[in-house]
Amino acid sequence: MNLTNLxxxxxxxxxxxxxxxxxxMLGIIIGVASVIAMLAIGEGSKxxxxxQMSSMGTNxxxxxxxxxxxxxxxxxxxxxMALKYSDVTAIRNEAASIAAVSPAVNANGxxxxxxxxxxxxxxxxxxxxxxxxxxxIQSGRIFNSNEVRSMSKVCxxxxxxxxxxxxxxxxxxxxxxxxxxxxxxxIGVLKDKGESGMGxxxxxxxxxxxxxxxxxxxxxxxxxxxxxxxxxxEKSASAITEVEEILRRTHKIKESEEDDFRIMSQSELLExxxxxxxxxKYLLGAIAxxxxxxxxxxxxxxxxxxxxxxxxxxxxxxxxxxxGKDILRQFLVESMLLSLLGGAVGIIFGxxxxxxxxxxxxxxxxxxxxxxxLAFAVCFIIGVFFGWYPAKKASNLSPIDxxxxx
Amino acid sequence: xxxxxxxxxxxxxxxxxGEVTVHALRGVDLKIEEGEFVAIMGVSGSGKSTMLNILGxxxxxxxxxxxxxxxxxxxxxKDATAKLRNKKLGFVFQAYNLLPRTTxxxxxxxxxxxxxxxxxxxxxxxxxxxxxxxxxADRMHHMPNQLSGGQQQRVAIARSLVNDPVLxxxxxxxxxxxxxxxxEIMELFQDLNxxxxxxxxxxxxxxxxxxxxRNVIFRDGKIQRENVVSERLNAREILKTLPVENIEEFDA
Numbered sequence: 001m002n003l004t005n006l007x008x009x010x011x012x013x014x015x016x017x018x019x020x021x022x023x024x025m026l027g028i029i030i031g032v033a034s035v036i037a038m039l040a041i042g043e044g045s046k047x048x049x050x051x052q053m054s055s056m057g058t059n060x061x062x063x064x065x066x067x068x069x070x071x072x073x074x075x076x077x078x079x080x081m082a083l084k085y086s087d088v089t090a091i092r093n094e095a096a097s098i099a100a101v102s103p104a105v106n107a108n109g110x111x112x113x114x115x116x117x118x119x120x121x122x123x124x125x126x127x128x129x130x131x132x133x134x135x136x137i138q139s140g141r142i143f144n145s146n147e148v149r150s151m152s153k154v155c156x157x158x159x160x161x162x163x164x165x166x167x168x169x170x171x172x173x174x175x176x177x178x179x180x181x182x183x184x185x186x187i188g189v190l191k192d193k194g195e196s197g198m199g200x201x202x203x204x205x206x207x208x209x210x211x212x213x214x215x216x217x218x219x220x221x222x223x224x225x226x227x228x229x230x231x232x233x234e235k236s237a238s239a240i241t242e243v244e245e246i247l248r249r250t251h252k253i254k255e256s257e258e259d260d261f262r263i264m265s266q267s268e269l270l271e272x273x274x275x276x277x278x279x280x281k282y283l284l285g286a287i288a289x290x291x292x293x294x295x296x297x298x299x300x301x302x303x304x305x306x307x308x309x310x311x312x313x314x315x316x317x318x319x320x321x322x323x324g325k326d327i328l329r330q331f332l333v334e335s336m337l338l339s340l341l342g343g344a345v346g347i348i349f350g351x352x353x354x355x356x357x358x359x360x361x362x363x364x365x366x367x368x369x370x371x372x373x374l375a376f377a378v379c380f381i382i383g384v385f386f387g388w389y390p391a392k393k394a395s396n397l398s399p400i401d402x403x404x405x406x
Numbered sequence: 407x408x409x410x411x412x413x414x415x416x417x418x419x420x421x422x423x424g425e426v427t428v429h430a431l432r433g434v435d436l437k438i439e440e441g442e443f444v445a446i447m448g449v450s451g452s453g454k455s456t457m458l459n460i461l462g463x464x465x466x467x468x469x470x471x472x473x474x475x476x477x478x479x480x481x482x483x484k485d486a487t488a489k490l491r492n493k494k495l496g497f498v499f500q501a502y503n504l505l506p507r508t509t510x511x512x513x514x515x516x517x518x519x520x521x522x523x524x525x526x527x528x529x530x531x532x533x534x535x536x537x538x539x540x541x542x543a544d545r546m547h548h549m550p551n552q553l554s555g556g557q558q559q560r561v562a563i564a565r566s567l568v569n570d571p572v573l574x575x576x577x578x579x580x581x582x583x584x585x586x587x588x589x590e591i592m593e594l595f596q597d598l599n600x601x602x603x604x605x606x607x608x609x610x611x612x613x614x615x616x617x618x619x620r621n622v623i624f625r626d627g628k629i630q631r632e633n634v635v636s637e638r639l640n641a642r643e644i645l646k647t648l649p650v651e652n653i654e655e656f657d658a
Contacts, residue, residue, distance in 0.1 A: 005519045016507040079526075158561045298519045319464060320565070321492020322519040399464045403499065 006326075017306075019177065021338060024302040027295030028342030028382070029349060033377045036350025036367060040359050042281025043366040049277060058381055059099070059233055060132065060266040061240060063087075063226040081222040082251065082260040085210075088126075088226055097239035101228040102377040103210045107217040109180040110395035111206065113172075118164040122155075122179060124213025125227070132229045140173035140188030148209040151216060156188040159299050160204040162319040177204065180217055181330070193361065218262050236267055292378060296339070300386035302403040303335050314394050315402025328395035332356045335387025336380065343379030348373055407647040409475075411573050411604050412461065417470035419456050419627075428440040430456040431467070431569060432627040438606065440572075443599040445615035446608045448624030455577075458608050462575050464488050475572045482571065492520050496566025498576035499609075502558045504550040504565075509544045510537060514564045521569065540594060556587035564592060567603075574598070576607035580614055586648055592617040593641035617641055 014021045065082040088103045095101075105124035110117055127142050129135070143154050156167075166172045172186050193202040214220060230239035240263050242394065247261055307314070314327055322330075354365035419431040431453045439442055448454040459465040464578055472479045475494055487521060494519075496609060504513045514533040518524045524532070537543050538558040550558055559579060566574050576595075580588035596617060599605055607618070615621050616639045623631040 002522050005522075012512065014648065016505075088584060295528070312501075312503055313505055315500075316497075316505075317516070317520075318488065319491060319497050320517040321488050321569075323488040323520075324483075326488075326520060365528065400459050403464075 002027055006329055006333050007337075009117040009330055012059075013330070013334055014337060020302065024299055024338055025342035025345065026321050027298035028292070028312045028339050028379060029167075029290065029295075029346040031292030031295040032343045032346025032379065033349035033353055034373055035285060035378075036347055036371055037353040037357065037365075037373040038284035038288045039281060040282050040350070040367045041355035041361070042277065043371075044354070044358060044363050045361070046274060046281065048363040049273055050127050050270060053266065053273065059229040059231075059236055059363060061098075061228045061230060061236065061243065062264045063228070063243060064264065065260045066262045077249070083223045083226060084221070085223055086248060087250055090246050091226065091228060091243055094246050095228075095239060095242040097230050097242055098228050098237040099231045100128040100132050101226060102126040102132055103223040104129070104216055104225040104227055105210045105213045105220070106224045107180070107213050109217065111165065112177070112178040113165040114167045114194035118161060120158075120164075120204055120206055122208055122213055122217060124208055124210035124217070126210055129207065130225060131320055132227045135193070136191040138191045139151055139171050139190045140186070142188060143209050143404070148211055149213040152209060153182060153184045153212060153216070154187045156190060156207040157186055158190050158203040158205045158207075159192045160201055161206055162189055179208075182216060184208065230265075233267065236265055240265055289378075292382070295342070296382035297388045299335055299338055299382065300390060303331060303339075303387055303390035304393075306334075307331065307390045310394075311397065311402045311405040314397055315399050315405065318397070318399035319403060324395040327397075328391045331389045331391030332384065338375070338385035339379040339383035339386075343376055346379075347375055350375075355387065409440040410437060410473075411440050411442075411475055412436060413471075413473040413589060415471045417460070417467045417472060419453075419460065419465070420468045425437060429627055431460075434470070434629055436622065436629065438573075438604065439526060440604050441602055441604075442596070442604055443619045444622060445618035445620070446606065446622050446624065447509070447610065447612070447615050448630075449610065452624040454608050454624045455629040456627075458577055459607075461573075462497060463491050466498045469540065488520075492569060493571045496505075496569065496571040496574040498559070498562050498566050498574065498579045498623060500578035502550070502555075502562045502582075504558055504561055506551070509547050509549060509572060510553065510564075511563045513550070513561055514568050516565060532568050533564070536568040537561070539567060539598075540564045550555075553563075554587075555583050559583065559587075559591055563591075566589075567598070568626045572604060574603055574605045574611040576605065578609055580608055580609070580611070587643070588614065589641050589645050589648070593645060595639050608657055613639075 083103075085103055088101055091098055092101050102125045107122045107124070108119070109122060110119055123129075126148060127144060130137070130142055135154070138154070142156065144150065147154055148153075155177075162170060162172060165177065171189065173189060174186065176183050176185050178184070190203065190207070208217075210223065214223070228239070228243065230236040232285065243263055244259070248259065251260055253259065317330075318324075319328060351367050354367055358365035414434055414436040417434040417436075418429070420432055421428040433492055434457065446454050446457060456465070463474065466479065474490070477490065477494075479487065479490075485541055505516070511530070511533050514536050515529050518529040518532060534543070534546065539548055540563050542557060542560050542564065545553060545557060545561075550561070553561065562572075563579075579595075580591050583591060592614065595605055595607070599619075603639065609615050616635055616637070618635055619633065620634050622629055
């Protein structure tokens with residue numbers, strides 16, 4: 001029997017049992033749709049997190065004091081006073097792969113303007129900080145090195161702080177506000193940056209010269225962290241090694257001792273996040289794959305029922321000249337048609353589900369051609385694998401017994 | 407000299423059911439020429455069903471030779487036997503064995519699907535011709551459940567004709583039909599026989615056997631008796647004498 005006849009016979013058999021064929025396909029449809037949708041949502045969320053993180057600057061390197069232990073008791077990372085401004089100078093002067101570097105001194109406190117007040121974080125930084133964090137000025141200006149040196153009481157506000165103190169859309173440049181009861185002049189406003197990948201408001205902050213924050217607001221002599229940017233993304237790894245070497249030397253850390261600081265880079269963070277979202281994606285995919293397997297077993301089940309129910313038909317086909325392999329092929333083609341057709345419908349459904357979920361979750365789903373090929377391949381394998389045994393059983397029937405079957 | 411369609415010599419068939427060996431056929435010699443119309447008779451257990459299975463190449467003899475249209479069946483493997491059935495044989499069953507939810511035309515086309523030399527146009531043409539030959543050209547697109555028992559058996563006969571076989575084998579073709587319809591089927595068989603078809607059928611009703619030209623009676627796995635039918639019945643003549651059931655009477 002040639003292939004066209006084989007397909008015609010299989011299609012006729014399926015058309016004869018439309019409802020049953022559809023119900024059998026439903027298992028595959030749901031399986032494939034969930035695989036496609038889950039992979040698309042997983043891939044989409046991974047991509048949107050990556051996009052947001054790289055908008056923060058992929059060259060970014062952060063140095064934080066490491067947790068210190070005294071007799072086994074952790075004092076917490078922020079309690080450390082390991083970093084000094086001299087470290088910033090050392091990095092600036094010595095590290096070749098570093099383009100810009102800024103200290104960061106953190107303070108929290110109440111900010112007052114007129115009868116409005118708000119609680120926010122005040123970051124003491126150098127003028128390079130905006131470049132490093134890819135922050136942009138919407139109006140006004142950045143503080144200059146003179147203002148840094150002279151501990152000027154000037155500040156730059158984030159959008160959320162502006163909204164809280166002055167209302168939406170206001171331009172408060174030139175106005176004086178009180179931070180922790182000290183008067184500061186607003187010299188600039190930052191552009192809106194939105195939420196970070198972790199759901200943190202990146203606009204709820206005030207920037208001021210690190211000297212001002214260190215002496216006047218926090219009254220400390222150490223710094224809380226160092227932000228630096230590598231000259232390029234490729235140089236980011238060597239920049240990290242350079243910073244580590246410099247800091248170990250300036251901190252006089254012996255060979256055997258651990259670092260008293262911690263270096264994090266954006267690309268490293270990106271990798272961590274990617275690996276987490278990848279795990280999530282594969283987990284979702286695996287769960288969906290199980291439903292695909294269940295769908296395949298459904299096909300096998302129905303094919304068995306079909307073979308038993310059509311025993312007399314098989315006997316007849318054999319008596320009019322059907323060979324064992326014709327019968328085998330007929331049932332194989334039937335099960336493959338079922339699963340491939342189910343797969344095609346499933347891909348369409350999966351795509352629609354991914355689209356719907358994407359609009360709900362506010363991120364574009366990414367249906368990769370890879371997942372479509374995968375789904376089709378899996379359907380083909382399911383069709384052959386789960387169709388084989390019932391088909392083999394059918395082809396091994398004796399025509400006499402099959403014709404006599406009641 | 408007419409062609410010899412079937413030539414059987416010293417044919418035996420043993421079945422092994424566990425330890426017990428059943429001798430279903432114990433030495434059968436049979437010769438059927440082209441154009442013959444043979445009825446095989448016998449009580450159940452006489453070996454006539456086994457004989458029909460072997461004649462239909464669905465089963466192989468344990469001993470002895472079976473030549474179908476000059477082909478020795480013993481030399482063929484499974485696939486070759488299937489091919490031989492497709493080319494040389496037509497089957498008619500007691501229970502019709504039509505595919506459900508499949509039109510009469512598609513049912514008749516079925517054997518030609520297994521013959522790769524027949525294209526789709528020729529397949530349809532031959533199926534239509536076969537249906538015309540059994541007088542069902544107007545029921546071509548009906549499903550089996552829209553046809554009466556006699557009509558279903560006619561479709562089955564058309565299916566057995568479509569591959570232009572050398573031999574038509576029928577297993578109790580009238581077993582599921584009432585008397586009148588049985589005679590109608592026999593009329594069709596007699597028609598086909600007159601046109602040169604070789605037909606062998608199994609029956610246990612002696613009056614149905616009288617439509618054949620020759621009767622072969624089996625008993626205990628052997629041919630007990632063979633005889634040419636002396637007072638052969640003509641189905642067409644008998645049908646004329648039967649009262650025609652007036653269906654309209656039931657409506658009144």
